[in-house]
Amino acid sequence: MPKKTIKLEELASLLGGELLGDGNVSVSGIRDIEEAGAGDLAFIMRRKKSPFLLGTKASCVVVPQEIKESPVPIIKCKSPNLAFKKAVELLMPDYLPHPAGVNKHACVSSAARIGKNVSIGANTIIEDGAFVGDNTIIYGNCYIGNESSVGESCVIYPTVTVREKITIGKRVIIHSGSVIGSDGFGYEQTPAGHAKIPQIGDVIIGDDVEIGASVTVDRGKFSHTRIGRGTKIDNLVQIAHNVTIGSNCIIVAQCGISGSVKVGNNVMMGGQVGIADHMEIGDNVLLAAQAAVMKSVPPNTIMWGKPARPLKKAKAIYAIIDKLPEIYAKLKFFEKKFGLPRSIPNTPGFETKDKGNGRN
Template sequence: MELSLEEITKLTGGRVVAGESKNGYRGLAALNDASASDVSFLGNEKYYNDYLSTKAGLVLVPSVVTEFPDGPVYVEVENPSYAFGLVVKKLSSKMRSFKPGVHPSAYVAEDVKFDSAKVSIKANAVVESGSVIGDGTEIQAGAVIGENVTVGRDCLIYPNVTVREFCELGDRVIIQPGAVIGSDGYGYEFVDGAHQKVDQVGIVVLEDDVEIGANTTIDRARFGKTVIGEGTKIDNLVQIAHNVVTGKHCLVVALTGIAGSSSLGNNVTVAAQVGMAGHIHVGDKAILMSRTGVMKNLEGGQVYWGNPARPVKDQQRSVAAVARLPKLMTDFRELKKKVEQLGSE
């Protein structure tokens, strides 16, 4: 499987600015690891020395580059990282074969609605009664689709994923290995000296083009819906609690936890290890930096950092002030000694 230079320029909207193509390209690699059959890219000036010595066959470059060492073909694009991603997707789609049909070891209930000529269900997967599977969807080994689940078109469910009963997946949803969609929300009431479980009877809805990372857990609503909005991308090891609603095209990075009934607006970015308390809202286009603790509603369009979350400039000033405290204490002690000496004279 390989791509020609013509295919790559058409795919990326780029233009050849230097070099001459001698063959097709079938691999993808970093600048310092690439060979003559690989495509690579320069997306960060930190890797410029690697760029100058790369043995890649083709390099995607930004328009600001003016040096083109002998060897590779250089294709100028607006955004090298994004363009490289398009090449990755194209090559991986060629390498990955979609084979429709149901593996003999899989279990599919008799009343499941799907077209076996257009759906792939692999070894030891389970699809339970009442479910609907859209055309082009692949359910990989060991995945479990519970009762009355709806899965849209062209979804990719990786091994050992669990989608529990009544949950709904839109089109082109990707769920990485080990994720759990629709586990019970963490709901208890303390009655008669013991924690009594509160039944969680809602569902989870993953809208179109949502991606869920490995070992991420998204809890079903206590009642109603937990909703992950269209185009939202959730990283590995994220916990989304019951009745959380995210807007469209949000990014939620690894080790984040969002407590019950909280919500994100559209285009919100939540960096790694953020913690959000329950029943709060973060507005459109807000950015929560790593390890931010969110205790109250936050307006959209700002960058927040710290615990509790504050606008990043305010928090940076506080951090800088704290860093100066040891020297200020030393200066204070010296000044105090001088004052005491003057007083004793």
């Protein structure tokens, strides 16, 4: 496929940026600034990376607006990241190949409904009563279960499983290895062992959601597990049965959301956040990485730590942790000096060399 070439003057206009340099220079590709050569467009996302301009061989670099000069042509943009998105659409519209039409090795039920301009890869199975909307791409080795619906303009990457009676909105992206609609983890303890409880609900995923690789979204026990419009989920996230996640949330890798949790809108979770079952997380909450959420969180709160506490309180607690051996030594000294009962038993690792003055 021939490369698409564009002059910098036109490119700057399309990116909404300010060009400093020769507008007649052309670019036809996008590469990392350290690897770029003639004809390549490169990017600097942050001002602190500006020294890379001195050694680059790129024909042009898109930079933040604060950068004032450069030995090579630059296009100054308010958001280099959004400019990168636009540049890829302009210069590399077909950067990601996908199946064309329905592969002869796909297994599509005659009782399934397939929209216009749909691509389905080899070995993908589409079951009875399933629906696939217009312009959707489903790569190879996927499974779409009975009576499930995949909206228009979705992208389902290889080895994704969408179980039965699942509803997926428009423009949803699901990456490889993810499972939508697996059974919730529900058991009743009996003398004979763990009795499996049926999970007869479903999953509803809103428009413009993106789900990373190897994510599991369990189906509801009675009703729905829901993911709201525009929410973005990173790799290796577990979402248990009956969970409701609001709109425009960000959930980073390795988070675990227990059953029946309700997450509001615009919530952000750092990596490895864990939320106990039946908690409620209000709108605009930020859960820092590895926060262990054991209580419900009101809106507009930043939580940090294990267990998770409001940020100000958590910082105050963590500030004294390193001082605990010294505090412990002083406490022992005064208990002994005044004949007070010992409040803390002897603890290995907290002994002090200087027992006379209670200091480390």
